[in-house]
Amino acid sequence: MDKTELRVGLVGHGFMGVVHSHAWQTVGRAFDLPVRARTAVLCGRDPARTADAAHRLGWDEHVTDWRDLIARDDVDVVDVCTPGDSHAEIVTAALAAGKHVLCEKPLSNTLAEADAMVDAAQEARARGVRSACAYNYRRLPAVGLLRELVRAGRLGEVRHVRASYLQDFFADPDVPLVWRMERHRAGSGALGNLGSHVVDLVQHVTGLRFTGVSALTETFTRRRPLPGGGTGEVTVDDAALLTARLDGGALATCETSWAATGHRNTLRLEVGGTLGAAAFDLDRLNELRFHDDAEPRAERGFRRIMVTEPEHPHVTGWWPPGCAVGFDHPFTHEVRDFLAAIADDRDPTPSFADARQVQEVLDAAARSARSDSAWAKV
Amino acid sequence: MDKTELRVGLVGHGFMGVVHSHAWQTVGRAFDLPVRARTAVLCGRDPARTADAAHRLGWDEHVTDWRDLIARDDVDVVDVCTPGDSHAEIVTAALAAGKHVLCEKPLSNTLAEADAMVDAAQEARARGVRSACAYNYRRLPAVGLLRELVRAGRLGEVRHVRASYLQDFFADPDVPLVWRMERHRAGSGALGNLGSHVVDLVQHVTGLRFTGVSALTETFTRRRPLPGGGTGEVTVDDAALLTARLDGGALATCETSWAATGHRNTLRLEVGGTLGAAAFDLDRLNELRFHDDAEPRAERGFRRIMVTEPEHPHVTGWWPPGCAVGFDHPFTHEVRDFLAAIADDRDPTPSFADARQVQEVLDAAARSARSDSAWAKV
Amino acid sequence: MDKTELRVGLVGHGFMGVVHSHAWQTVGRAFDLPVRARTAVLCGRDPARTADAAHRLGWDEHVTDWRDLIARDDVDVVDVCTPGDSHAEIVTAALAAGKHVLCEKPLSNTLAEADAMVDAAQEARARGVRSACAYNYRRLPAVGLLRELVRAGRLGEVRHVRASYLQDFFADPDVPLVWRMERHRAGSGALGNLGSHVVDLVQHVTGLRFTGVSALTETFTRRRPLPGGGTGEVTVDDAALLTARLDGGALATCETSWAATGHRNTLRLEVGGTLGAAAFDLDRLNELRFHDDAEPRAERGFRRIMVTEPEHPHVTGWWPPGCAVGFDHPFTHEVRDFLAAIADDRDPTPSFADARQVQEVLDAAARSARSDSAWAKV
Amino acid sequence: MDKTELRVGLVGHGFMGVVHSHAWQTVGRAFDLPVRARTAVLCGRDPARTADAAHRLGWDEHVTDWRDLIARDDVDVVDVCTPGDSHAEIVTAALAAGKHVLCEKPLSNTLAEADAMVDAAQEARARGVRSACAYNYRRLPAVGLLRELVRAGRLGEVRHVRASYLQDFFADPDVPLVWRMERHRAGSGALGNLGSHVVDLVQHVTGLRFTGVSALTETFTRRRPLPGGGTGEVTVDDAALLTARLDGGALATCETSWAATGHRNTLRLEVGGTLGAAAFDLDRLNELRFHDDAEPRAERGFRRIMVTEPEHPHVTGWWPPGCAVGFDHPFTHEVRDFLAAIADDRDPTPSFADARQVQEVLDAAARSARSDSAWAKV
Structure with a gap:
């Protein structure tokens, strides 16, 4: 009960956002972890649809600009489930703000963007900030x-x-x-x-x-x-x-x-x-x-x-x-391994460099x- | 957002209690239902273990006597996940108290007990109180x-x-x-x-x-x-x-x-x-x-x-x-069908008589x- | 080349007769046996159809009465592929005449007939005359x-x-x-x-x-x-x-x-x-x-x-x-095991008693x- | 009974020679064809081993030089089951001698040899002499x-x-x-x-x-x-x-x-x-x-x-x-189709050109x- 709570902010509530929501909500029931994840803030562009999704998927709050999400002090983890062309900007900003980042695959649309993300992850890591790319099938x-x-x-x-x-x-x-x-x-x-x-x-x-x-x-x-x-x-x-x-x-x-x-x-x-x-x-499977x-x-x-x-x-x-x-369980494993790595102060996998x-x-x-x-x- | 909320009380937090908790927590995320289920009260015999389970499985409150659970006005549904020899007593009391009842299979250990439960369900039904037995594999x-x-x-x-x-x-x-x-x-x-x-x-x-x-x-x-x-x-x-x-x-x-x-x-x-x-x-499957x-x-x-x-x-x-x-999804379907039947004012299946x-x-x-x-x- | 030749007489040229013909013809090509089987005489009731079958299936001669087949000195083995109600009569006569007998399953239509066949086989065995029932799937x-x-x-x-x-x-x-x-x-x-x-x-x-x-x-x-x-x-x-x-x-x-x-x-x-x-x-298979x-x-x-x-x-x-x-190979194995048992002067299986x-x-x-x-x- | 008999000569009694022997022996029992194949002459290099194989595999006669086989008037079909480097020489000679030729795959070791064989087949075809390459799996x-x-x-x-x-x-x-x-x-x-x-x-x-x-x-x-x-x-x-x-x-x-x-x-x-x-x-299969x-x-x-x-x-x-x-049945189909094509005076497949x-x-x-x-x- 006195576990450290990690407050999660999720960007995107399309298909992947739904599955990740499910994973964040489920992980604490299924696995005994040293930390606790709270589904704190959901971010989407459309106010009404985001509000509705936040309610349905069990997020405490919701915002419509990912910059606002990252600016908050009470968010510890940012989970990026947007299309690939927006990954680099959101992820590098989140890492710079000291948030641990889980980013959906593929890492980015171009190698140049991927390079920037790998660099950002490397720099953040020196500050104890963790990052991983979400290749779900690994966790089957x-x-x-x-x-x-x-x-x-x-x-x-x-x-x-x-x-x-x-x-x-x-x-x-x-x-x-x-x-x-x-x-x-x-x-x-x-x-x-x-x-x-x-x-x-x-x-x-x-x-x-x-x-x-x-x-x-x-x-x-x-x-x-x-x-x-x-x-x-x-x-x-x-x-x-x-x-x-x-x-x-x-x-x-x-x-x-x-x-x-x-x-x-x-x-x-x-x-x-x-x-x-x-x-x-x-x-x-x-x-x-x-x-x-x-x-x-x-x-x-x-x-x-x-x-x-x-x-x-x-x-x-x-x-x-x-x-x-089923299909969704590996996402819960992914989140579990990510949380466990943060708690243990080690790098989750796969790294951005792997991706x-x-x-x-x-x-x-x-x-x-x-x-x-x-x-x-x- | 203005959906009717049905407050659930679960008796038992063994294997079946865990799976049912998962189902009650998940159903609203996965399915668009006319009512909303709230994981309100968990009931178990051992105070410490029940408190721990309630916390881990996401129940708002917990009690150690099922009679207390049934006595509460703010519980609408009772989900019975205890061993079969206790089903008859809990279920008949819950139905008498006007709670909708979902009861794990097998319905009871003896036909005599089953008879009593079927009678109680029949009587409750006349009052608009619903009941069903949880044969999970039906919902695959x-x-x-x-x-x-x-x-x-x-x-x-x-x-x-x-x-x-x-x-x-x-x-x-x-x-x-x-x-x-x-x-x-x-x-x-x-x-x-x-x-x-x-x-x-x-x-x-x-x-x-x-x-x-x-x-x-x-x-x-x-x-x-x-x-x-x-x-x-x-x-x-x-x-x-x-x-x-x-x-x-x-x-x-x-x-x-x-x-x-x-x-x-x-x-x-x-x-x-x-x-x-x-x-x-x-x-x-x-x-x-x-x-x-x-x-x-x-x-x-x-x-x-x-x-x-x-x-x-x-x-x-x-x-x-x-x-x-996977294995757990049919339990969510079960809970969904149960909630939908209550919302629609019809009998969920399988009935106690079926069981x-x-x-x-x-x-x-x-x-x-x-x-x-x-x-x-x- | 100087192997002992066993001359086979086959009764019946329906489906089973065809498969058995194939087996007798094939066994010497596939397996190195101490004896050689010769497809000597085919027996069927209809003269024209039997002649035609003998020609097509590779039998040297053909007869239309199984009693003639059994009466011949130059037949060593009788293979019975007729319907079950005729087995007892043909088989007991063949054994009495000193022919080794392979009989299609089921052994007979009645236990009384089976008893007679078991007795005949037992008696023949004392004279070194062998018998077996053809349960093909055993040889897969x-x-x-x-x-x-x-x-x-x-x-x-x-x-x-x-x-x-x-x-x-x-x-x-x-x-x-x-x-x-x-x-x-x-x-x-x-x-x-x-x-x-x-x-x-x-x-x-x-x-x-x-x-x-x-x-x-x-x-x-x-x-x-x-x-x-x-x-x-x-x-x-x-x-x-x-x-x-x-x-x-x-x-x-x-x-x-x-x-x-x-x-x-x-x-x-x-x-x-x-x-x-x-x-x-x-x-x-x-x-x-x-x-x-x-x-x-x-x-x-x-x-x-x-x-x-x-x-x-x-x-x-x-x-x-x-x-x-494929389907036909076990029949060849059956014939091989039958021939090998005769050559080794031991009982082939399954015996009539087994059947x-x-x-x-x-x-x-x-x-x-x-x-x-x-x-x-x- | 009065079917035309085609007398077959087989070159080679290794694994493929054995399977082809089985096919030539079996085809007439399994299929009703307008012609009849006779397993006439087996050709191998080693006299003793060839004699033994001929006896075991059911060939009437045996020779040790494929040229002798081809020279015979009483051979209608030559089946070539030797290693690939000898195909071209044997096959072109056989076609030139007016024998129908079935040749094991691969057609040859070089494209130059294949060219010669295709030409020979083309020329023979004009004389009503047929040829095909034996790709067995086609006939499954x-x-x-x-x-x-x-x-x-x-x-x-x-x-x-x-x-x-x-x-x-x-x-x-x-x-x-x-x-x-x-x-x-x-x-x-x-x-x-x-x-x-x-x-x-x-x-x-x-x-x-x-x-x-x-x-x-x-x-x-x-x-x-x-x-x-x-x-x-x-x-x-x-x-x-x-x-x-x-x-x-x-x-x-x-x-x-x-x-x-x-x-x-x-x-x-x-x-x-x-x-x-x-x-x-x-x-x-x-x-x-x-x-x-x-x-x-x-x-x-x-x-x-x-x-x-x-x-x-x-x-x-x-x-x-x-x-x-099983594995051997398609070889019988191959031989059947080959014989049927000869009987119908059309080309069997696959042709040398296909191969x-x-x-x-x-x-x-x-x-x-x-x-x-x-x-x-x-």
Whole structure:
């Protein structure tokens, strides 16, 4: 009861703002932490909608200018859930004001902005101010177990990674043009939007970095209906295929598409090494399939582990063994790990530098795609 | 903002109390309801532990006697999460006091108690006081879809039901004796504990009632270690096998066991009719497999539907299409449906009478098991 | 090249006759055996059709009376693929004539016939004449591996068996009446036709015998069209549900149906013990799923073993590791094991006595079904 | 009985020779063809081993020089199952001698040889002499169904293809050096050995050709033990990753590796279009998963079709619905289609020109891999 209270200010109440609200509200019920988070201030641009969201999502107060939020003395943490092009300004200001910052992915739309954010984070860190980028899928128990298996050497030396993130939301050519399909606002299409998750996960799970990449992108639907009639040009990719090399000689093949009929939101990751292999599928997010080559030949096979035991990462705090988590739980884990790091006076992960490096990989992929798939070093 | 507020009092803060707390706290964020629930008073027997739980789980106040809770004017809903042998007393008192009541399953340990509760609910209903029993698995989206398919006639006339609820928690003979293994406290073992879910789900999903049953029960481990040393007798079943007939001529085979190595918490349900079949598996709770015999022969097969679309029951309010729910979400749906029924002045489901009928089926099964599996009418 | 040649006579060239012909023709190519089988004489009732079949299926000669076949000195083995009601007469005559006999399942339509066949086999055995009943599914590699795991103690003491054989061939009420639906010709319906496979497999795989059974049967479609117009009565069951006890205290639940929409030919078998569990599914006949409870808790799960390695039963002789077998391969294994036993002067399996005991179990099930599911001892 | 007999001569009795022998022996039993194949002459280099193989595999005669085989008047068909570097010489001689030729894949080790073979085939065709290359996986029923779905427009316009062929045979660095690991004998490693199947299948199933490719290859184990002691250099790739474009704008990602721990012999192929998607997995070769976007949103999902119905390609002739085929059955289908084409006086498929084009794609991939993954046109 006498725990330190950290007062959180959240910028943005779109989809991500809702999920983060849920996480901030839930974390204290699920996990026993040395600090307590209070959902103090919600920030949005439209006064009425922000007031309504604050009420519904359980925030004490609300403001309409993020500068006001940052100016307050009674806010300790700023959680940034706005579109990527506003991240750099809000985040650097918040860090300068001494607020710990959790920033949604992708870190920024350009490497230049990312550089500034990394610098700001580095400077803030010297003052004990913490920052992290919110790659939610890292905190899935099954992803955590996959990482542990790699780190424990159970897969041996990594040789093969195959990763894909397939959606079908824009498969239909009649879906109207939205800002995510415009290069000047979104940077890229499936490559950045889905590929950032893929690249981060591959590196997080294997502990290896992309060293080079060849890429191929395509836009299947080049013109789409505009809300007001007529059509507009799609200036980003619908799909991107990557082949890559990782530190230490592993090969990776990555595919992203938001025009992949049959796949609503399917993120798959398989890692194979000299001693074993393991595979994750977001459609079955409580499972990890693991093949241990140390088993006798006649008994080898991918086993389906239900990653719902107290021995598994992130699971303690939730329900009894055998009970599944859903899409939102990793966000609560993210917030928990962020709060625990602040309480312990250490850096939460992934750092802005980690998140910037993901964008470097995507940048190299975009370069390769523009150069007839020629190899691009990261 | 000017919604009617219903003030909730929760009795019990064990596992179920925690999940229900989560549901009451979450429901207003996830769903737009005509009323608002306030987590007002938590009731537990131990003052310190109750205070701590109330704080952690977000309840405004706490008391240590459920009679005090019921005596309060500022409590509108009583949620009963205590062990089954206390349900009848608390629930009937709460209903008499004009509180709407949500009661955890199983409704009671004996049919006599259940009768009293059904009577009390019937009497309260005349006064506009509502009641329901909390069979959580009914509110899984995939279970809801299975029910919809049956009701829409997509499976035709139901012929075959196969249902099982398998756990491994007591497979190990070294697991110490706990109260659930004692007949005088728990009534029965896997039969009641797991079988109640199975029977309720089968009936809920098919819309058909069990008319008779043959059963076989077994206790694999007859003596177990006592905490203080020595061993104690297990007086309930570890496993129960049922064959049954449903209204209209369908056959059902049901299996429950808590000594089923390999299955942590596996609840499976398949319904087959003259026109199709559908199968649910709690290990993959966001999926429903559906076989439509109306497809051309060369294209028939069980299809795996990800039950994560806005078109699916209970999904709206959560995350975008393709995003999974977990174990806790159906509890939020339960609370939502309960609140919506109160707001609309109609009866929530399942009623106490529905829950009592499940126990009748289990009672018949117990009778059959004691009589060499001879047929027992329900 | 100087191997002893065993000359085979086959009675019947229906579906089973075709598969057996394939097996006799293939066995010498696939396996290195001490004896050589020659497809010498085919026997069928219709001269033209038999001549045609003999030519197409690769038999040297053909006859139209099985007595002629048995009378020949140059036939060493008689393979009986006729309907069950003719087995006893042909088999006992063949054994009396000193022919080794392979007889299709079920052994006979009545226990009295089976008794006579068991006696004949016993008597012939004293003269070095061998006999076996052809339960093909025993010889699937995955079934063989499941049995090996049980025998090696990898599952511990068996507690749970769940087995089902589901087909949909007679789900449609417009399928005309055929002889299999008439009690006086077929004995029973799904219970005997599919249940014989189930009972044999359960016992074969676990090494345990059924000691008692409770059963429930149903006929969903009681009248069916006759080829010449009008309708006829179905006098056998469409489905049969069994609960049973095995030696040593294990429980079994078995389901058979030929009106199970969604399942074309689905035979499933799962065995769970104190140390592990394993599951087979005929739809994926090259796989066995195995859960080893000796693994660390965080790594447990059913693993999918591709049963296509030289270390696996029956696989050597076929294709490289990773290559699947199909429906027909176990028939070749059956013939191989039969020939090897003859060459080694030992008894092939399953014996007629084994096959007779399966029918005893089904007989007990039929008794129970007629007595309101009351327990029937085997 | 009075069918034309085609007398077959088979060159080579290694693994492929054995499977082809099985196919030639089986085809007449399984399928009703207008011609009859006789397993007339087997050709191998070692007299004793060839004699033994001929006896075991059921060939009437045997020779040790393929020239003698071709010189015979009583041989109508030559089936070439020797290593790739001998194909061109044998095949062109056989065609010149007027024999119909079935040649194992890959067609040849070099494009120059392939050119010669295509020319020879073209010239022979004018004389009514037929030829085909033996890509066995084309004749799997599930692959055939996938192709039919594409052709019927059920997937719409193809956009995404993902294909992989993963094996683990050479994952262990202690596996000794064999000829397949030497460039001068094998041409390439996984790229050609496994990639030829992948490229052929992708094109066969989609009806689209590769127009360009980017590739990345790697050799994980660069030196391997020699049988006589010491080590030798591996001069081919262990793994190859491809990204590609197909006619009409579809993208393809292909992966091949024989160092893929966890995958014994796993060939996967998924095709996604504007209206649906379908996926095949060699580990479950009797299944096709099909997603039909024309279904209502709430009922969409990949359905598992058991490709074992008479309505499915190649199935008629085998066993009743629901019965699986194995690795060897497609070889029988191959031989059947080859014989039927000869009987009907039309060209069997795939033609030598088709097979040559596969090698062009692989050639382009090898070029790209040597040029930092730069795009290579086919």
